[in-house]
Structure formats: C-alpha cells, structure tokens
Amino acid sequence: LFAATPVFRGALFQLDFPKGGRNGGGQDASAVLRGLRDLFAEMDMGLPGAIDAGDLYRTIFRRSEEADVAEQMQRLFALATGGPGPLKEVCRELFSGDMYERQRNDPVPVRRVPLDFCQLDLCVSEVGGLSLEDLLDEHTRDVQGNIEGRSYRLPPVLWLNLDRFVFDRESGRGRKHKARLTFPDVLNLWMLVPPDEPWVQPLRRCAAQRAELLAALAANRAELAAQSAAVGERPEDAEESLMGLVEVQEALSDEILQLEEQLAQHGAEQELLYQLQAVIVHQGRVDTGHYFAYTRSPMERGPTHQAWVRMNDAAVSLCGKDEMRRVCEGGEGGP
Structure with missing residues (x-):
C-alpha cells in the first residue's frame, strides 16, 4: 500500500532522518522509516533481485514475534504517523476518512466516526461468483441494533481487508473460505458514499x-x-x-x-474511481500460513509489459496481470 502510493514515497524520500527518534513504544521510528525508504528506492530502480524486506521486518518485529497482515499494517502505520511532522500530515491526508452511521429513533440521525486509517473489513462467504462491488454493497447494509446503514468519506488511498476465515461450529475449529471473488482494475465506490446526497x-x-x-x-x-x-x-x-x-x-x-x-x-x-495498486495474499490454512504481495510495477509500460511485481520474502519477480488475478481472486486451487 505504501509502496504503491507515490505521494507517500515522495514525502518519505524528502525526510532528513535524525539519529534516534523513538516512538512512544520505545521503538526507533527513524530506523524503520529509513529502512522503508531504502526498500522503495530498490523497487524504483527496477532490480527485483536486490529487493529484500527482511531487514525492515526484523527492525519492526522481534524475531520471536508473529503478526498477521493487519497487525503488521497497523504497526507500520503507527510508526509512520508517529514520525516527523511532514510525513505525519501526508499520512493523515492520504489514509484518514470518516464513517457515517444512520441511526433510527435517535435524536442524532447520523453519527460520525473519524477513522485515522480507513480500512474496510469485508467477510467473504462460501458463495462463489461474487464481485468486490457486491461485497461492498452488502457492507453498507451489514449493521445491527438501531443502525440502518453506513457510508463513508473516503480517503485518496483505501485499504480493503477481505476476511476468508470463519469459525466452524460443527467441527469446533476455524477454516478458510476459498470462494472466488473478482475485483476490477478500477473500482467505482459509489455505493460507499452517503446515499442521500x-x-x-x-x-x-x-x-x-x-x-x-x-x-x-x-x-x-x-x-x-x-x-x-x-x-x-x-x-x-x-x-x-x-x-x-x-x-x-x-x-x-x-x-x-x-x-x-x-x-x-x-x-x-465525483472522484470515486480507485485504481488497484497492491494485493496481499495469505497462503495456507487458518492456523498456519504465509503472506506475500503483488504490487503494480513502477516500470509498467504498455499492455505487453509485466505489469506486476510479486514480493515473496526475499524472492521478488515480475509477472503479468493474469497470474496476479489467478492467485489473488481465490477459488479452488488458490492459496
């Protein structure tokens, strides 16, 4: 997500990192941001064999610590927003938004909830053939209690989390839905904005x-x-x-x-069109697995060029859109 956002990369490249600079949790934010900057520079040079995010990951997380992708993202976002002032402001402009909850029988018909990091969590069901647009439309109506629906003020960069993990009451353990879910290169998010405008x-x-x-x-x-x-x-x-x-x-x-x-x-x-920039994939089962990512290539040129970069730990390679979709959209035989 950060790598695929040119404005964030530009703000990061312009920073002059001081020595030290620990955040509230005692972690050296400057060291992490320097590592992130160096990783982006390697990616921009278009040398897949030179790209290795291992040092950056070990700087953020202790060797004995395990974290899922949401926890990794939240940790990195906290470091970025706790960094130098200019970067903090860029993060706020790029990633923050608001959620609006329409309430029935309430003196305040619409409740505003500020979101420092606008992430939408969507549950993928076992029903195959769904599209991301269908899932987002359901998300606006998936409410409880006196909440009638939800809508958003969207940021320029949006993170969508597709949750395929469920708890099976019959077996008493978690399992992973492998239903195929399609998503477009350009997503129109009309269904997420306030419906009465x-x-x-x-x-x-x-x-x-x-x-x-x-x-x-x-x-x-x-x-x-x-x-x-x-x-x-x-x-x-x-x-x-x-x-x-x-x-x-x-x-x-x-x-x-x-x-x-x-x-x-x-x-x-209405500035509601969002281009797909990066996808993180979980490979494995509920209790074990591995994360890797696809990001749009900064060297993309024309329809025949390998438009995506596959980043799997230290193994970085170029690939086409068809491979990215085959892996990321899920379905039987997928990760």
Whole structure:
C-alpha cells in the first residue's frame, strides 16, 4: 500500500532522518522509516533481485514475534504517523476518512466516526461468483441494533481487508473460505458514499438500472441455454425463437455497456474511481500460513509489459496481470 502510493514515497524520500527518534513504544521510528525508504528506492530502480524486506521486518518485529497482515499494517502505520511532522500530515491526508452511521429513533440521525486509517473489513462467504462491488454493497447494509446503514468519506488511498476465515461450529475449529471473488482494475465506490446526497443520485440511478439489466441478461442466457438443449430433430423449428433470444441478449449487453460508461463518467466527476495498486495474499490454512504481495510495477509500460511485481520474502519477480488475478481472486486451487 505504501509502496504503491507515490505521494507517500515522495514525502518519505524528502525526510532528513535524525539519529534516534523513538516512538512512544520505545521503538526507533527513524530506523524503520529509513529502512522503508531504502526498500522503495530498490523497487524504483527496477532490480527485483536486490529487493529484500527482511531487514525492515526484523527492525519492526522481534524475531520471536508473529503478526498477521493487519497487525503488521497497523504497526507500520503507527510508526509512520508517529514520525516527523511532514510525513505525519501526508499520512493523515492520504489514509484518514470518516464513517457515517444512520441511526433510527435517535435524536442524532447520523453519527460520525473519524477513522485515522480507513480500512474496510469485508467477510467473504462460501458463495462463489461474487464481485468486490457486491461485497461492498452488502457492507453498507451489514449493521445491527438501531443502525440502518453506513457510508463513508473516503480517503485518496483505501485499504480493503477481505476476511476468508470463519469459525466452524460443527467441527469446533476455524477454516478458510476459498470462494472466488473478482475485483476490477478500477473500482467505482459509489455505493460507499452517503446515499442521500444529491450529487450521488445519478450514480445510484445508473447502478439500479444496471442491476435490472444484468438480471434480465442472466434470465435471457438461462432461457437460451435451456432452449438450445431442448432442440430435437427439427432444429429449424426453434431457430426463430433462438435468434430472438440472441438479439435480445445483444441489446441488453449494449445497454449495460452504455450504463457502465455513464457510471465511470459520473464516478470520475465525483472522484470515486480507485485504481488497484497492491494485493496481499495469505497462503495456507487458518492456523498456519504465509503472506506475500503483488504490487503494480513502477516500470509498467504498455499492455505487453509485466505489469506486476510479486514480493515473496526475499524472492521478488515480475509477472503479468493474469497470474496476479489467478492467485489473488481465490477459488479452488488458490492459496
């Protein structure tokens, strides 16, 4: 996340680190930030074989200490926000936001919750075929008590945590969901902003129309498959019906494409489009495993270039988008 944020990297490169500089927990923040700066410099030089985050990790965590990716991120973020003033301000501008909870039967209809580090925790279910947009839309309604829904003031850089771990009551132990979850290169986050704002209404109308058309398209495809399978010895009898279904399918696809373009245009106008920059992957089971990451290559040039960098401890290599998606989207056979 930090490596894929040019503004943060630029602020880090401009710092003149003093000796010492321990944070409130007694850890040398300057040493960590210097290590982070040096790691980013190695990445920017495009020399995968020279990149090794091991020293940085050992500076942050004791050798006997284990931490999951969320704990690692929170520790590093605390060090960055506790560092020199200019870097602290950059962190606040890049990563902080607000959550708004709509409350029923309350004198204060909307409660604002400041978020120093705006991270959204999303639970991945066993149902396959979901998209990240579906999960985010569910997240706004996944509330309890007198809370009717939630929305956000989003920061320029957003961290999404996909939780695949659940507790199985029958077996009495944790397990990991491996359902496939797709995500786009550019994510339109219209569903996360306050729903009653006038400026978001064109986006919500487009999204509602798209949902109706997608449902109609799914029904059309199911009917087309059923009629195709039922064609007997006289296929010419069903030809007219099948052709009609195909024409409807093409018309629906064209309308959906137009709505997608309108959604993208409205999203760009309201600065709601987020480009995928990095993905952290857990490989293994609930009780054991290993983390590695993919980050967008700073040397990306054109569609044929290896657009992603795979960082697996000291093993750093270039790879394409297809490999990144095959590994990161999950599903059977995935990590």
